Amino acid sequence: MINKTMNLIDNYYKWLKEKTILTKIKDWIEITTPYIDRHNDYIQIYIKKSKDSFILTDDGYIINDLLLSGIKLDSPKRKELLKITLNGFGVMSNEKSNELYVNANMDDFPLKKHNLVHAMLAINDMFYAAPSHVANLFLEDVKSWMDSNDIRYTENINFKGKSGFDRKFDFVIPKSKIFPERLIKVVNDSNKNTTDSLIMDWIDTKEIRTEEPKAFVIINDVNKKIKQNSLDAFTHYGMQTIPWSNKENFKETFAA
Template sequence: MDTNFDWIAEYYQWIKKNLSARRLKNGWTEIGTPFMDRHNDGLVIYAKRDGDSITLSDDGYIINDLIADGVSLRGPKRAAFLNGLLFSYGVENQDNEMVMRTTPKNYAVSMHMFIQAMLAVNDMFMLNNATIKTIFLDDVANYFDQQGLIYTPNFLAKGSTGLEFNFNFQIAGRTSEILINSFNSINRGNLAAFLFDWQDIRDERQKRSRKKVKGLAIINDEKEVDRKYLDALIAKGTDYILFSERLKPENLQKLTAA
């Protein structure tokens, strides 16, 4: 049993140990985080304080990196999808630069949401067999639609720490609900973030909704998925569906909320 293990403290200590801050000559501060992008590089955030106002920026890295990799963001559907996703985290798109404005009082929560937004946008796209860039989140939503599921996208919920977490989808039943995140690729950084979100949300959400709460990861497995990540999900009380196996009866059952 692990009843004496402090899940929250251990996670905070890992974050603190792997964070760095460097003041730049232009007045901005460069903050290095342990959360990985799709290239397995740590996400970097730039912060600047001006009186009672703080600006957070990715300096255009996330969106421009997708464009450099051949992803097209043109067209009303893709632009609306991207801007809607950013809006759900309180982030603006300013000429492909992700920007959030906050205050010293709300800085910690805003930083948390900004990191979630960077991870979400970084993981939006997949390369299919026809070498066309598609939105993986859209593929997951289409999968739900084909199964006739009723779901809520960009579901926001507050955890026991007081932080708010954005899950890609929620499926609600009368006595249970499922909180779902999709992963175009899975790595130590986004897995750790998801498991922390899940563990902070689970008990608090069950108290608030008086429903059994399940966690589920839907994973793009066009590239082989490391077994240790799947084992980690199961070990922490969540489940997963590999997208190539999404039509298997046992996986469809995982999407059923009573």
């Protein structure tokens, strides 16, 4: 079994070496690795000799690609997640250029190269691919926007519905002289299951409120299209949908 395992490891190293391509670009060497990013492109890093050490960098690719895709990394929670991930791999970041980089010497070069590549993959997956992270970060974006516009709210509120079950709303804005109580749900992906669940929460809750509230659904439409079936369903049950790209039109409705 040990011999078979060693053969597998040898084959892996052989594959890694054969699939790694080096290209000279002025004072830098571009290393094309066999690892694939979310665009199905090969991950590339760049290396340059500096006296007795080496600088390895992604030239800002990973973070700039996320920013171009609408994934912001400027909130405290996202900055902390990024910091924790980078620290775990021993990778540094340049806030001005957004590049990820490490310094290496002849002895630790293999480890530093490995860590940089896998930090790039981990950050890409964490902020873009993982649904749970994206949903939580979108909720944080909504909260940050409400705070910046002085919108009064209570977050993460449970109401006991007519059925006796607890019904959770992400934000509740109290009644004012102009507007009734506003119950807000935040949705990262408007699939059928989510839509049905939100509608049931709303139906079960509004019947036991002393004064009929208004329901709003804030939906993430960054780099995705909101499903028309969901929009129609929310409208049918009296829930007003707010695409995230259209949020500025609702500041007065929430702030009043």
